[in-house]
Amino acid sequence: MSDHDGGPERSDVPEVPVQATPGVSGGGAPLLAVESVSKYFGSVIALSEVSTSARAGEVTCVLGDNGAGKSTFIKMLAGVHRPDRGGIWLDGTRVEFGSPREALDAGIATVYQDLAVVPLMSVWRNFFLGAEPRRRFGPVSLFDVAAARRITREQLAAMGIDVRDTDQPVGTLSGGERQAVAIARAVYFGARVLILDEPTSALGVKQAGVVLRYIAAARDRGLAVVFITHNPHHAYPIGDRFLLLNRGRSMGDFGKDEIDQAELTRLMAGGAELEELAHELARTDGAAPPDSGARASRLLAEDADELGRE
């Protein structure tokens, strides 16, 4: 286990030549710019020359299959890992985070899929965990429980979440609601960049839709959202920019006008590989009618969609 409190020495990071802030061209400066970041773990290249950007009030989707480098990518943004090459710019200023706390203080909040909340603790205790409001009573300062309860209810309501009993343990909430609590929390604590680590992947179709609505709510409140997913059907409707990762390399960083859903899905599903597989399977099916190749191909494409949906 790596100690998140610690982090590597600053001298480990190779010097990067001073350069102009990347990604500034057109549409105003992005809030978050990632330029040619690479990360190595020993001889393993976890991430190589990946660039993208995120603007306030927009959603940048990071798509990739398992092992594509998605989690390495967000861990660099979250301050868990340091990039070995390249850099991260926040508001046009180069930033280097030594710990998750530093990233958080800079306004980058990360909502991890499972690690965002403590299940046995109540909703309001979780909401203020690590940033408890306090009130002075004479010489002692106590956790302002009344304010914590009230603000939690208000903030959840503002995100369109109706948790009537904020005293219940977070463990009793559904997966979508837990994500929602974590998102509302990040928004309340002044996050400017919100990183969501596969918030929809463990959820059913309906729950995933609910979480997407919360993402839209966070976006509409002016946050730059970085949405990590392996599902193009979740990404395309909400995304403004799409970074595709495959085996640690960028397969492209597209604006919404540069790519359509079919192409996004094709790239995600492995594109050419899948078509080849369809042909292969079609040849083995000798008794099928002549158009069976096309049919099999279509069915496989549908399967790929389903796979993307988990």
Next chain:
Amino acid sequence: MSTAEGVADERLASSSVLRRLLVRPELGALIGAVVVFVFFAVLSPTFRSPAGIANWLDPASTLGIMAVAVALLMIGGEFDLSAGVLTGTTGLAVTIIATRFGLNVWLAVAISLVLALVVGLFNGLLVVRTGLPSFIVTLGSYLVLQGLNLGVTKVLTGNVLVGGLVGRHGFSSAHLVFSSSVVLGGTYFKVSIVWWLVLTALATVVLLRTRFGNWVFAVGGDQVAARNVGVPAARTKVLLFLTTATAAWLVGTITALRNTSAQADAGVGDELTFIVAAVIGGCLLTGGFGSAIGATFGALIFGMTSVGIVYAGWDADWYKLFLGAMLLLAVFANRLVRRYAERRRG
């Protein structure tokens, strides 16, 4: 895409009153304490007399002080097996320093506190730095302290019983603070009961109404999640080990001043009793859940049973059997309650 579905589908069913009551960790211990009280009160008039009550509150108080501190540590997700033998170490330190080195008793008490904090710091730092289970780490320090208690005491005094605190400088005032009795309605109550009640109240406020208390629940419930949101997990745990060490110092001092002597094997085996009291009080062995008041009720059950068995005219040998049964019952009840409270919906 199902985003058109109403938010109403995500609404939670409101918790029933029963459910909210049952998730209180101390409820089981409260019921247990009432049952044990009624049981012995019916059997023995002495048990329910003021003098009898003072009698069973006394063992409950020293156990309770430890159980409350151990409960905080267990909620924080750790064990301290050295807490029992540390009560012996601190008592020995007070007695030896005051009698063999001739220091003022208050100074001896202060040095004993420093010793206890060193042990607590050692336990805490070793656990958070190495990541080893605290069960093993404190088992090690438990054995080390047990050996030191016997070895050092024999080397310095040539005996396993150190006495002679009476009449030393500062003894009477220290005895007043730690080990005297308070008259209430014609009955003498030990002052340790006051310490116990004050510390239970303090621990409850800290746990439920301070930032630190929130961190205790968090590091015990999910340390990685707690750290990810910026909770200083290591510091929180070290402070909890210092808390059990401080409680052990208080109990060791109370016991030494009361007996005006200390035994080299004092406190050995008590560590499990503290944990049992905390578990009966609703603490989960896995951490993240429990209460200080519950641990106090757990200690109360112990105190009432140990004295009640004698009042009822039974052989005191049955005491341990009763406690074992209580522990199993409490663990089963806690698990049922927690499953019910945590049952996921939606």
